[in-house]
Amino acid sequence: MRALRAAVRGTVLTDGDEGFEQRCSGWNLLRAHRPSVVVAATGAHDVSVAVRFATDQGIGLGVHATGHGMALPVDGVLIDTREMTGLMVDPDRRTATIGAGCTWGEVLAVTQREGLAPLLGSSPTVGAVGYTLGGGLGWLARKHGAACDTVRWFEVVTPDAAVRRVGPDEDPDLFRGLRGGGGAFGVVTAMEVDLVPVDTVYAGNLYYPPDRAADIAAAFGEWVSGVPDELTSSFVCQNAPPAPVFPEQIRGRSLVVVRGCWSGDLEQGEALLDEWRSQTSPLFDHWGAMSFADCASISADRIDPAPAVVTGEWIYRCDAGVGRALAEATFPVDDAPLLVFSEVRHLGGAVVRGDRSATSFGHRDHPFFMNTVGVSIDRDPTPIADHQRQMLRSLGNAATGAAYLNYLDQDERRHRTGDAFEAGVRTRLAALQHRHDAGGLLRYGADHRL
Numbered sequence: 001m002r003a004l005r006a007a008v009r010g011t012v013l014t015d016g017d018e019g020f021e022q023r024c025s026g027w028n029l030l031r032a033h034r035p036s037v038v039v040a041a042t043g044a045h046d047v048s049v050a051v052r053f054a055t056d057q058g059i060g061l062g063v064h065a066t067g068h069g070m071a072l073p074v075d076g077v078l079i080d081t082r083e084m085t086g087l088m089v090d091p092d093r094r095t096a097t098i099g100a101g102c103t104w105g106e107v108l109a110v111t112q113r114e115g116l117a118p119l120l121g122s123s124p125t126v127g128a129v130g131y132t133l134g135g136g137l138g139w140l141a142r143k144h145g146a147a148c149d150t151v152r153w154f155e156v157v158t159p160d161a162a163v164r165r166v167g168p169d170e171d172p173d174l175f176r177g178l179r180g181g182g183g184a185f186g187v188v189t190a191m192e193v194d195l196v197p198v199d200t201v202y203a204g205n206l207y208y209p210p211d212r213a214a215d216i217a218a219a220f221g222e223w224v225s226g227v228p229d230e231l232t233s234s235f236v237c238q239n240a241p242p243a244p245v246f247p248e249q250i251r252g253r254s255l256v257v258v259r260g261c262w263s264g265d266l267e268q269g270e271a272l273l274d275e276w277r278s279q280t281s282p283l284f285d286h287w288g289a290m291s292f293a294d295c296a297s298i299s300a301d302r303i304d305p306a307p308a309v310v311t312g313e314w315i316y317r318c319d320a321g322v323g324r325a326l327a328e329a330t331f332p333v334d335d336a337p338l339l340v341f342s343e344v345r346h347l348g349g350a351v352v353r354g355d356r357s358a359t360s361f362g363h364r365d366h367p368f369f370m371n372t373v374g375v376s377i378d379r380d381p382t383p384i385a386d387h388q389r390q391m392l393r394s395l396g397n398a399a400t401g402a403a404y405l406n407y408l409d410q411d412e413r414r415h416r417t418g419d420a421f422e423a424g425v426r427t428r429l430a431a432l433q434h435r436h437d438a439g440g441l442l443r444y445g446a447d448h449r450l
């Protein structure tokens with residue numbers, strides 16, 4: 001331990017040290033890591049030292065940034081990347097070099113000054129690197145693709161403690177594995193991504209009464225089959241908390257929501273939405289022109305930590321049956337567990353067109369992805385997870401059985417990793433993991449070999 005402390009530039013903490021508990025916890029309060037050592041790394045050098053230490057001690061090593069996507073609790077060495085907040089934007093090349101500890105909100109704030117944005121997701125507090133390793137689907141997905149499609153290179157420390165820069169011409173197999181295959185091959189310390197030009201978008205939410213779930217889902221499924229790629233949108237059954245991030249009329253209510261973001265000519269976007277409004281007049285209309293810098297307000301995801309139970313699955317369609325199933329499982333009934341929301345995101349477009357030969361992101365062809373979130377007050381995820389599984393079963397033949405790594409949480413992220421990839425990709429990723437981590441150093445996250 002003395003040698004470790006002397007070798008790293010960041011902080012080394014063990015149980016009882018001030019700040020240890022805080023370093024072990026993250027956004028999801030369901031479980032906390034219980035490591036024997038935390039290394040609050042400042043860069044690739046510290047990560048490499050920590051990897052060598054774990055190997056020498058014969059213990060496992062895990063990594064977290066924000067704790068939005070925890071898999072198994074780490075009981076060996078935990079690398080906390082939150083100090084690694086280096087961020088450099090090159091407006092001429094339209095790229096950003098992003099440290100492993102940056103959140104998307106931090107990256108967006110800086111890039112928007114140049115009229116640019118990364119392909120971030122719905123929440124500004126999610127980590128840029130963790131999200132991108134899993135694929136990364138946000139409000140610009142149908143226009144520009146998944147975040148992993150935009151990566152130019154990663155800096156990664158592999159389980160042999162080597163610091164590598166990987167890109168299309170430098171270890172292309174590892175580069176391809178990290179683009180959507182998760183963090184099973186090493187600890188990423190930084191990445192460079194392409195940015196896209198975007199300033200004002202036409203975005204927001206249209207709210208409907210909860211008993212409209214089936215007909216709104218059917219109309220939504222039909223409508224989006226013909227919309228341009230500039231629109232990425234979703235159908236949601238939401239129990240809005242009485243929180244100020246929601247408009248006053250919405251707080252504390254159960255509602256059906258059509259939500260989305262048009263990034264293109266504003267008049268064209270407004271005309272498209274007017275067409276939808278004329279068919280299905282909403283109860284409350286909160287959709288309009290807004291700065292993309294405020295895109296976190298579209299989903300208004302919870303910022304404060306929560307004991308969340310999250311899962312999801314790619315689905316074949318959004319129709320009345322899907323709407324009914326989501327409403328029955330999500331809106332309050334007797335003493336059934338309450339979900340915060342269940343959402344069907346419309347994908348396709350540039351997500352489907354992404355380069356499969358250079359990325360590993362699975363199941364791109366499916367047009368819709370369903371995700372659902374519950375909050376377990378007593379921190380026992382079982383009743384909510386059972387309820388979510390029951391909802392997936394009630395989707396019948398709309399469900400594909402295909403998972404998305406970013407929405408496999410807790411034990412599922414490790415034990416169902418394979419469900420997030422097509423068979424051929426899975427075999428390649430298992431071989432890559434064996435090549436880099438035959439000894440199982442990274443034993444707490446995604447596992448392609450199971």
Ligand SMILES: Cc1cc2nc3c(=O)[nH]c(=O)nc-3n(C[C@H](O)[C@H](O)[C@H](O)COP(=O)(O)OP(=O)(O)OC[C@H]3O[C@@H](n4cnc5c(N)ncnc54)[C@H](O)[C@@H]3O)c2cc1C
Binds near residue numbers: 069071081120138182
């Ligand atoms: C409120 C909320 C909103 C979300 N919105 C979206 C969305 O719109 N679109 C979407 O695609 N996903 C979304 N997600 C899912 C999110 O992308 C994943 O949970 C992602 O894994 C979070 O990464 P993180 O670094 O923030 O979390 P962490 O819990 O810190 O890390 C998650 C996992 O990523 C791995 N990891 C993290 N950093 C590194 C690293 N430097 N090197 C190697 N591996 C690493 C680790 O294995 C870790 O278990 C959302 C999740 C939540 C809770």
